[in-house]
Amino acid sequence: xxxxxxxxxxxxxxxNALMGEMTRQTEGVELIASENYVSPAVLECMGSVxxxxxxxxxxxxxxxxxxxxxxxxxxLAIDRAKILFNAGHANVQPHAGAPAxxxxxxxxxxxxxxxxxxxxxxxxxxxxxxxxxxxxxIFKFVxxxxxxxxxxxxxxxxMRKVALAExxxxxxxxxxxxxxxxxxxxxKAIADEVGAYTVADxxxxxxxxAGKALRNPFDDGFDVITTTTHKTLRGPRGxxxxxxxxxxxxxxxxxxxxxxxxGPIMQMVAAKAVAFGEALKPxxxxxxxxxxxxxxxxxxxxxxxxxxLVTNGTDNHLMLIDCVKSWNLxxxxxxxxxxxxxxxxxxxxxxxxxxxxxxxxxVRLGTPxxxxxxMKEAEMETxxxxxxxxxxxxxxxxxxxALHEEVKTFCKKFPVPGIAK
Ligand code: DSN
Numbered sequence: 001x002x003x004x005x006x007x008x009x010x011x012x013x014x015x016n017a018l019m020g021e022m023t024r025q026t027e028g029v030e031l032i033a034s035e036n037y038v039s040p041a042v043l044e045c046m047g048s049v050x051x052x053x054x055x056x057x058x059x060x061x062x063x064x065x066x067x068x069x070x071x072x073x074x075x076l077a078i079d080r081a082k083i084l085f086n087a088g089h090a091n092v093q094p095h096a097g098a099p100a101x102x103x104x105x106x107x108x109x110x111x112x113x114x115x116x117x118x119x120x121x122x123x124x125x126x127x128x129x130x131x132x133x134x135x136x137x138i139f140k141f142v143x144x145x146x147x148x149x150x151x152x153x154x155x156x157x158x159m160r161k162v163a164l165a166e167x168x169x170x171x172x173x174x175x176x177x178x179x180x181x182x183x184x185x186x187x188k189a190i191a192d193e194v195g196a197y198t199v200a201d202x203x204x205x206x207x208x209x210a211g212k213a214l215r216n217p218f219d220d221g222f223d224v225i226t227t228t229t230h231k232t233l234r235g236p237r238g239x240x241x242x243x244x245x246x247x248x249x250x251x252x253x254x255x256x257x258x259x260x261x262x263g264p265i266m267q268m269v270a271a272k273a274v275a276f277g278e279a280l281k282p283x284x285x286x287x288x289x290x291x292x293x294x295x296x297x298x299x300x301x302x303x304x305x306x307x308x309l310v311t312n313g314t315d316n317h318l319m320l321i322d323c324v325k326s327w328n329l330x331x332x333x334x335x336x337x338x339x340x341x342x343x344x345x346x347x348x349x350x351x352x353x354x355x356x357x358x359x360x361x362x363v364r365l366g367t368p369x370x371x372x373x374x375m376k377e378a379e380m381e382t383x384x385x386x387x388x389x390x391x392x393x394x395x396x397x398x399x400x401x402a403l404h405e406e407v408k409t410f411c412k413k414f415p416v417p418g419i420a421k
Contacts, residue, residue, distance in 0.1 A: 001040065001418070001419070001420045002044075002047070004018065004019075022419050025037070025416050025419060026411065026415075026416050026419055027342060027407075027408045027411050028342040028343065028344055028407070028411065029342060029343045029344065029370060029383060029386075029407060029410075029411060030344055030369035030370065031338075031343060031344060031345040031365040031366060031367075031369070031370065031383075032344055032345055032346055032364075032365075032366065032369070033177075033204065033231075033317060033318035033345075033364055033365060033366025033367075033368070034176065034203075034204060034228075034231045034366070035231070035368070035369050036207075036230065036231060036232065036234045036368045036369050036372055037234075037369055037372045037373070037416050037417050037418065038230075038234060038235065038236065038271070038275065038417065038418065039234070039274075039275075039278060039417050039418065040417060040418045041274050041278075042234075042235060042236055042271045042274050042275050042278075043271075043418045045236070045267055045268075045270040045271035045273075045274050046236050046267055046268060046271045047267070048267050048270065049267075050069075050070065050073065050266040050267040050269070050270050051265075051266070051267045053066065053067075053070055053266050054263045055067055055070045055074070055263055055264055055266050056257060056258070056262060056263045056264075057257065058074070058253060058257075059071040059074050059075045059078070070266050070269075073266070073269055073270040073273050074092065074093075074264070074266070074269050074273075076273040076277075077090075077092040077269050077270075077272045077273035077276060078090045078091075078092055080273060080276035080277055080280060081240060081242065081272075081276050082242075083280060084210045084276055084279055084280055085206075085209065085210065085216060085218065085225060085242050086216060086218050086219075087218065087225070087242035087243060087244065088243055088244050088245050088246045088248075088249060089242065089243045089245070089246050089248070089249020089250070089252070089253075090240060090241070090242050090249070091103070091240065091241045091242075091249065091252050091253055091256050092238075092240050092264075092269055092272050092273075093256050093257060093261060093264040093269065094226075094238065094239030094240060094241060094256055094261070095238060095239060095261060095265060095268075096228065096237065096238060096239045097127070097201075097203045097226070097227065097228035097239045098126075098127050098239075099239055099256075099260060099261060100226040100227065100228070100239030100240060100241050101127040101128075101201060101226050102127075102135070102260060103241055103252060103255045103256045103259070103260050103261075104199060104224055104226050104241055104252065104255075105135065105138075105139060105170070106255050106259060106260065107248075107251040107252050107254070107255035107259075108169060108170060108197050108199075108224070108251070109139055109169050109170065111138050111139070112138075112139070112140065113139055113140070113168075113169040113170075114139065114140040114141070114142060114166050114167065114168040114169060115128075115129060115139055115140070115141050115142070115168055115169065115170045115172055116141075116142050116143070116144060116159070116162065116163060116166065116168040116170070116171050116172060116196070117129050117141060117143065117144075117172035117174075118143065118144055118145070118154075118172070118173075118174070118175050118178065119143040119144065119145045120349070121145075121349050121351060121352070121353060122145045122146050122149075122178070122351045123146075123175040123176065123177045123178025123179075123351070124143075124174075124175055124176070124178075125174065125175065125176045125201065125203075127201075128141070128172055128174070128201065129141025129143070140166075142162055142166045142168060143162075144158065144159040144162065145158075145351075146311075146351060149310060149311065149351040149352065150311065150312055151180075151311060151312070152178065152179060152180035152310075152311030153180075154182065154183070156183065156186045156187075156190070159171075159187070159190055160190045160193070163190050163191070163193070163194045163196070164193070164194060167194050167195075167196075168194065168196050169196055169197060170196055170197045170198075170199050171187055171190060171191040171196045171197070171198055171199070172199050172200075172201060173187055173198070173199070173200040173201070173202075173217060173222070174199075174200050174201030174202055174203065174204075174226075175201075175204065176203070176204055177318070177320060177348050177349070177364050179299075179309075179310065179311050179313070179314035179315065179316060179318055179319050179320060180311055180314070180315045180316070181214065181215065181315045181316070184198075184200065184215065184217045184219075184220035184222060185220040185221075187220075188220050188221045188222060197223045197224065198217070198221070198222040198223050198224070199222065199223065199224040199225070199226065200217035200222050200224070200225045200226075201225075201226045201227070202217065202225055202226075202227050203226070203227045203228040203231055204231055204232065204316070204317070204318070205232060205316055205317070206227040206228070206229070206231065206232055206233040207231065207232025207233040207234055207279065207284075207287075207288055207291070207368065208232050208288050208291065208292065208316060208317060210233060210279045210284065210288070211279065211284050211285045211286075211287060211288020211289065212285050212288065213285070213288035213289045213291070213292050214288075214292075214315075214316065218242075218244050221244070222244065223243060223244055223245070223248060224241065224242065224243050224244075224248065224252075225241075225242040225243075226239070226240070226241050226242075227239065227240050227242070228240075229272050229275060231368065232288070232291060232317055232368045233275065233279060234275060234278070234279070234287075234368070234372065235271060235272050235274075235275025235276070235279075236268045236271035236272060236275065237268070238265070238268045238269075238271075238272060240272070241256065287371060287372070290371050290376065291317045291367050291368050291371045292314075292315070292316060292317060292367075293376075293377065294367040294370065294371050294375065294376065294377065294379075294380050295314050295316065295317050295318065295319060295366065295367045296313070296314060297377045297380040297381075298319070298365075298367065298380040298383065298384055299313050299314045299319045300313075301380060301381055301384040302319075302321065302384060305384075305388060306326070307321055307326045307388075308321070308322040308325040308326045309321060309322070310322055310350050310351060310362065317366045317367050317368050318364060318365065318366035318367075319364070319365060319366070320348060320350055320362045320363070320364050321334075321362055321363050321365070322350050322361055322362055323361060323362055323363055324355070324361040325361075327391050329391075330347075330355060330359055330360070330361060331347035331348060331355075331359075331360045331361055331362045331363045332347045332358075332359050332360070334347070334363050334391075335347045335363055337390055337391070337394055337400075338363075338387060338390060340390070340400050340404060341386060341390050341400060341403045341404045341407050342404050342407040342408060342411070343383070343386060343387060343390075343407060345363050345364065345365040346363065346364055347359075347360055347362070347363055347364075348360060348362045348363055348364035349361070349362065350362035367380075370383070370414075372417065373414035373415070373416060374414050375414060379410075379414075382410060386403060386406065386407055386410075389403055390403055
């Protein structure tokens with residue numbers, strides 16, 4: 001593990017903040033569904049001298065000299081990503097998930113074209129066409145939703161009707177707060193009827209697909225997959241675009257650079273290569289399956305105790321609690337209460353939420369990070385118990401402080417990768 005001696009000498013303020021963050025991560029429980037802990041090897045790449053290099057272009061075709069080692073790492077990242085996701089082409093340069101989606105839109109669409117994506121309030125993502133994004137000034141977005149929020153089933157009949165009327169150029173699968181599997185084959189059939197591209201933004205579930213715990217949209221004929229690399233995939237903060245066919249991949253390459261971005265962040269590309277190498281190992285498949293086992297177990301623990309979950313369960317790594325129906329509390333208050341006992345999650349809109357986005361009815365939680373720490377079914381019950389005790393004793397400050405101490409003691413048994421014990 002790095003000692004951070006140089007940082008301590010050079011900048012005590014940042015050093016102290018870093019030490020504080022390490023303690024926070026070690027002593028607390030991370031239930032934010034989009035977060036994870038990377039391995040020490042991935043961390044080493046991110047803090048490496050690849051930071052010092054400009055590498056505009058792609059392996060073998062760069063605009064600057066001195067690329068003998070950057071070419072090796074980028075090519076390895078590409079090759080490993082292609083194997084991992086059974087892709088024809090991989091672009092590993094997008095700096096994050098939003099630029100990956102922008103690269104994909106700009107490569108496939110002309111201004112004014114239509115995209116059909118999941119409604120944000122039913123689990124979709126800002127970059128899938130929320131009115132606050134600049135994307136909505138360039139493209140038209142139409143939505144699909146769940147037919148039944150008790151099961152999470154998507155309204156595929158309505159999706160087809162809207163697709164026939166609106167003729168979208170892209171039908172977009174993917175979400176940031178939806179606990180169920182999508183029927184990619186149905187979406188592909190609708191897209192074929194209207195001549196649309198099929199794109200899956202699998203940012204949340206990339207690690208579950210890589211670990212073969214969830215279905216790969218390419219197996220149902222999807223054209224493009226976009227993703228972040230730092231959620232369930234457990235790599236560095238960054239993005240990636242994959243295509244089933246090589247030809248479409250070339251369009252993505254042109255759009256990412258020079259169309260949209262400048263030089264790739266090569267230390268992150270190196271870290272992506274390492275993370276993809278880790279995800280290709282058999283133990284990653286065990287990890288991916290355990291994420292889902294843990295999520296289902298925690299969901300059942302809650303439901304057995306009259307906690308209302310949106311769609312009444314989960315098929316993936318995340319769940320949404322309807323805090324108003326469960327405890328007559330808004331999501332924001334529950335987020336703050338759990339913060340006080342060292343359990344971190346986020347307030348979240350639930351489907352057909354009667355409350356505003358900044359003060360919604362739900363919280364979202366997920367199991368990727370705690371599963372990396374080695375927690376299993378028994379620990380899901382311990383954590384569920386901590387959270388329900390906090391709800392019950394919320395007006396008793398001493399009881400909440402005592403619970404916080406219990407959480408810290410519990411966390412000591414589960415070291416965080418990359419942080420010395
Ligand atoms: N911020 C991510 C999440 O938490 O789901 C999505 O971009």
